[in-house]
Amino acid sequence: xxxxxxxxxxxxxxxxxxxxxxxxxxxxxxxxxxxxxxxxxxxxxxxxxxxxxxxxxxxxxxxxxxxxxxxxxxxxxxxxxxxxxxxxxxxxxxxxxxxxxxxxxxxxxxxxxxxxxxxxxxxxxxxxxxxxxxxxxxxxxxxxxxxxxxxxxxxxxxxxxxxxxxxxxxxxxxxxxxxxxxxxxxxxxxxxxxxxxxxxxxxxxxxxxxxxxxxxxxxxxxxxxxxxxxxxxxxxxxxxxxxxxxxxxxxxxxxxxxxxxxxxxxxxxxxxxxxxxxxxxxxxxxxxxxxxxxxxxxxxxxxxxxxxxxxxxxxxxxxxxxxxxxxxxxxxxxxxxxxxxxxxxxxxxxxxxxxxxxxxxxxxxxxxxxxxxxxxxxxxxxxxxxxxxxxxxxxxxxxxxxxxxxxxxxxxxxxxxxxxxxx
Amino acid sequence: xxxxxxxxxxxxxxxxxxxxxxxxxxxxxxxxxxxxxxxxxxxxxxxxxxxxxxxxxxxxxxxxxxxxxxxxxxxxxxxxxxxxxxxxxxxxxxxxxxxxxxxxxxxxxxxxxxxxxxxxxxxxxxxxxxxxxxxxxxxxxxxxxxxxxxxxxxxxxxxxxxxxxxxxxxxxxxxxxxxxxxxxxxxxxxxxxxxxxxxxxxxxxxxxxxxxxxxxxxxxxxxxxxxxxxxxxxxxxxxxxxxxxxxxxxxxxxxxxxxxxxxxxxxxxxxxxxxxxxxxxxxxxxxxxxxxxxxxxxxxxxxxxxxxxxxxxxxxxxxxxxxxxxxxxxxxxx
Numbered sequence: 150x151x152x153x154x155x156x157x158x159x160x161x162x163x164x165x166x167x168x169x170x171x172x173x174x175x176x177x178x179x180x181x182x183x184x185x186x187x188x189x190x191x192x193x194x195x196x197x198x199x200x201x202x203x204x205x206x207x208x209x210x211x212x213x214x215x216x217x218x219x220x221x222x223x224x225x226x227x228x229x230x231x232x233x234x235x236x237x238x239x240x241x242x243x244x245x246x247x248x249x250x251x252x253x254x255x256x257x258x259x260x261x262x263x264x265x266x267x268x269x270x271x272x273x274x275x276x277x278x279x280x281x282x283x284x285x286x287x288x289x290x291x292x293x294x295x296x297x298x299x300x301x302x303x304x305x306x307x308x309x310x311x312x313x314x315x316x317x318x319x320x321x322x323x324x325x326x327x328x329x330x331x332x333x334x335x336x337x338x339x340x341x342x343x344x345x346x347x348x349x350x351x352x353x354x355x356x357x358x359x360x361x362x363x364x365x366x367x368x369x370x371x372x373x374x375x376x377x378x379x380x381x382x383x384x385x386x387x388x389x390x391x392x393x394x395x396x397x398x399x400x401x402x403x404x405x406x407x408x409x410x411x412x413x414x415x416x417x418x419x420x421x422x423x424x425x426x427x428x429x430x431x432x433x434x435x436x437x438x439x440x441x442x443x444x445x446x447x448x449x450x451x452x453x454x455x456x457x458x459x460x461x462x463x464x465x466x467x468x469x470x471x472x473x474x475x476x477x478x479x480x481x482x483x484x485x486x487x488x489x490x491x492x493x494x495x496x497x498x499x500x501x502x503x504x505x506x507x508x509x510x511x512x513x514x515x516x517x518x519x520x521x522x523x524x525x526x527x528x529x530x531x532x533x534x535x536x537x538x539x540x541x542x543x544x545x546x547x548x549x550x551x552x553x554x555x556x557x558x559x560x561x562x563x564x565x566x567x568x569x570x571x572x
Numbered sequence: 573x574x575x576x577x578x579x580x581x582x583x584x585x586x587x588x589x590x591x592x593x594x595x596x597x598x599x600x601x602x603x604x605x606x607x608x609x610x611x612x613x614x615x616x617x618x619x620x621x622x623x624x625x626x627x628x629x630x631x632x633x634x635x636x637x638x639x640x641x642x643x644x645x646x647x648x649x650x651x652x653x654x655x656x657x658x659x660x661x662x663x664x665x666x667x668x669x670x671x672x673x674x675x676x677x678x679x680x681x682x683x684x685x686x687x688x689x690x691x692x693x694x695x696x697x698x699x700x701x702x703x704x705x706x707x708x709x710x711x712x713x714x715x716x717x718x719x720x721x722x723x724x725x726x727x728x729x730x731x732x733x734x735x736x737x738x739x740x741x742x743x744x745x746x747x748x749x750x751x752x753x754x755x756x757x758x759x760x761x762x763x764x765x766x767x768x769x770x771x772x773x774x775x776x777x778x779x780x781x782x783x784x785x786x787x788x789x790x791x792x793x794x795x796x797x798x799x800x801x802x803x804x805x806x807x808x809x810x811x812x813x814x815x816x817x818x819x820x821x822x823x824x825x826x827x828x829x830x831x832x833x834x835x836x837x838x839x840x841x842x843x844x845x846x847x848x849x850x851x852x853x854x855x856x857x858x859x860x861x862x863x864x865x866x867x868x869x870x871x872x873x874x875x876x877x878x879x880x881x882x883x884x885x886x887x888x889x890x891x892x893x894x895x896x897x898x899x900x901x902x903x904x905x906x
Contacts, residue, residue: 152681159666159677166668410664414725417628417658418681419650 152420156428157435164436173398174440178391179447185508186383186451199512200262201240201540202297203252204229212272215351216308220265224300230261241536241546256286259457259541263287263297275308276343278316288541311350318346384448385534386507389469389527391444392437393498396473399433400481401490407570426566430474437470456537461544465537468554469530475558476526478565501525510535529553576733576765577604577627581636584622596622598789599636604782606732609759609766611776613892614786615902620769621661623786624737627767628658640733657726657734661741663718664725667711671702671721674710675728682729696724700754716747723751727758733765734758740775755779773892785896792899801890804898807835808864809888810871812857815881819857823878831870833862838901854883858897 164170204220206213220227227233230240231247241260245251249266256264266284274281283305289295322342326333334342406412415425445453455462476497484490502508504518505527511519522528533550536542582600585593597619604610612620625631627638629649638645640652665674675693684692697703700720710718719739726734736755740748756779758764770776776783777797784794793800819839828834840856857875861867864887875882888894897903 155677155680159669162673163666163668409667410660410662411666413625413630413660413662414658414664414678415681416630417653417656417660418678419653420681421650 152424153428153431156415156425157431160429160432161435174391174395175443178387178440178444182380182383182387182444182447183451185387186380186448186453189379189382189509199228199239200226200297201260202227202229203247203255203261203264204232204267205247205249205252205264206267207269208267208271210272212275213267216267216271216304219304219307219351220300223303224296227297227300241542253286257288258543259288260543260546261540263289263295265301275312276315276340276347278312278319307351307354310354311347314350315343315347319343380448380451380453381538382510384445384453385531385538386502388441388444389505389530390498390502390507392440392470393473393502394494395440396433396437396470397477397494397497399474399477400484400493401487403429403481404484404487404490426569430478433474433477434470437473438466441466441470454538457541458537458543461542461547462537464544464551465530465533465547468551468558469526472526472554472558472561475561475565478569479561481565482568482570502527504528506531526554526557574606575603576606577602577638577640577767579627579636579638582623582626582633582638583635584626584631585634596789597626600791602784602791604765604767606765607759607763608781609755609768609779611780611783612767612769612786613771613773613776613783613896615771618786619789620786621737624735624767624769628656628735629653654729655731655733657729657731659723659726659734659736659739661737661739663710663722665710665718665721668709670707670709671697671713672706674721675725678725679728684728692728696727699727700724701750716743719743719747719751723754731764733767735767737769738771740770740772752778773896776892783892785892785899787896787900793895797892800892800895804890804894807860807862807890807894809890809894809897810859810861810864810868811886811888812859812875812882813884814855814857815883816852817855817881819855819880823875823880827859827871827874830874831861831867833864833867834871835860835862838897
């Protein structure tokens with residue numbers, strides 16, 4: 150272990166002895182993080198364009214279904230979980246059904262924007278023109294505008310209006326019946342008449358222009374400077390991009406070490422091949438982590454959020470860096486010249502980073518590009534960062550992404566270690 | 573005397589991209605005794621570096637094994653490597669670090685540390701006469717200075733055995749002399765065993781207790797210089813450099829039959845230097861003769877009579893070059 154650490158420290162000393170490396174590690178990433186973060190902040194925050202909202206329908210009636218449909222229509226950014234969950238499990242539910250306790254916990258931890266609970270008897274109350282409460286849980290300040298709350302209020306307002314219309318129509322019907330000495334309607338006919346009044350009222354209210362417009366930038370926090378939200382995108386994005394530049398650059402260094410015979414000299418020392426390889430992997434893993442820390446430190450100074458689970462954030466960083474380190478070792482044996490290595494670093498970094506959402510959120514690209522983007526490890530890392538930073542997720546929420554990155558790392562390492570050229 | 577290095581049927585085969593194979597080393601058997609300088613002499617591409625790379629654990633043999641102080645390099649490589657120092661042909665140093673930082677790093681890899689490491693690094697810098705440049709980066713050094721640090725890096729663990737793979741390639745005569753003297757010092761004062769590869773006959777002759785001559789991946793002769801030169805008898809070698817002209821077959825026969833003591837003649841025709849060049853190397857005539865100096869006037873007279881343009885003549889007594897020539901029909905530098 151001591152030998153491995155000695156090699157890592159020596160290689161880091163050599164890396165930092167070259168001033169050009171400091172420009173690539175420090176100056177350019179810092180500048181780009183600031184510029185991109187500020188720019189994205191000015192155009193809307195760069196955060197997710199979908200809001201995860203848990204919804205529990207204890208009524209399961211036609212009217213509660215209408216309420217849900219109305220909610221969807223009021224704000225297409227809302228993803229009602231579990232009803233609207235997608236193949237990528239945007240709701241982060243896994244295999245488990247959504248229970249009230251877990252849903253409350255998700256809302257309280259910020260992993261969902263809100264929880265809406267439609268109580269049993271909702272339809273009966275509306276039809277009977279009776280008071281009923283819909284439970285709403287959210288971390289957002291109820292005094293500040295929230296896109297979910299605004300949508301819900303708008304929908305409930307319409308439901309309330311329709312209910313009032315129904316109540317008035319019912320009373321009118323009863324009064325007319327009494328005044329004209331007509332025989333009273335049987336209950337089934339009366340209920341059918343009132344329901345048709347309710348539904349027609351809903352339809353007419355729905356046809357009105359939508360009262361709520363969704364804005365991401367200052368939806369949850371009116372007072373916050375929009376540019377700081379931009380760093381929630383640019384921090385992880387630029388961090389991941391420059392991790393690729395720095396770590397993939399190791400391909401050229403490994404080639405140079407073989408050419409200048411320092412690698413072979415290590416082989417002639419009383420060290421096993423595994424120790425040498427572990428040390429070289431350790432060097433690039435360390436450099437990748439240093440790169441993330443530099444960019445995140447800039448992000449922190451500029452107001453970037455880090456979510457509420459630092460160990461999970463560290464785990465995502467480590468998994469991504471490990472994956473890129475493995476990619477470096479898988480490609481290094483096939484590189485013939487330092488020029489070829491530099492070209493490949495540029496090609497891979499500048500294609501995989503935007504493809505995976507390092508420059509802009511994947512949610513603003515077409516569906517097929519979003520799917521295609523997941524061939525890039527950056528997409529998995531950015532998904533996880535988004536879960537942690539924007540949705541206050543925890544370790545369990547990002548386990549799938551960490552799993553994918555580690556699995557890719559394992560496959561690439563097997564390939565890289567088997568074909569690693571010592572001679 | 574105890575054996576320090578022993579190889580048995582050491583063989584290395586490489587695969588080419590087209591699927592064919594090339595056998596770089598073809599079953600080498602070596603025995604190197606403790607405290608001797610053993611030179612592997614051979615032209616470029618003979619397999620010397622591949623052999624030394626296998627013995628030092630850099631390259632895994634395709635077949636066979638080598639033992640260092642009784643430890644197998646394939647199955648007990650850690651123990652074997654602790655007994656050896658390695659000075660590769662390339663300057664295997666980090667150019668961005670100073671001489672001292674380089675030596676300190678490699679010293680730490682041998683488990684040295686603290687004052688012992690500082691002392692050893694300083695001793696070696698003194699030994700290679702670079703203590704005053706210890707803080708300078710390697711990339712500011714001349715070729716000869718780099719070679720000396722390269723040598724020092726191979727001595728950090730005070731090994732009983734050191735491999736040196738053509739350590740004088742591409743350096744000035746002064747640095748070369750210093751390195752050759754250092755190699756002798758290592759044997760004479762520290763009792764070190766040295767395995768030295770070279771394609772320069774003069775170096776092998778000056779340094780070696782025993783020599784192994786390698787060609788096309790095989791050891792074609794091995795022994796002390798006296799034992800080897802005995803193989804070519806007592807013949808002198810008369811080397812004629814001739815202008816760009818072909819030597820006719822009948823002239824060669826005439827020289828051989830008309831001059832007493834001439835045993836055989838090798839004729840190397842002139843060769844174009846490259847496809848793009850009209851210049852060519854001069855032709856050479858190598859004549860083996862007993863009592864060469866006595867035969868010389870008669871040979872010159874015969875060549876003169878045939879209008880051969882003699883540019884230079886050298887009379888060489890039996891040496892390793894002659895052995896190589898006798899065994900392969902080619903000069904070492906060819």
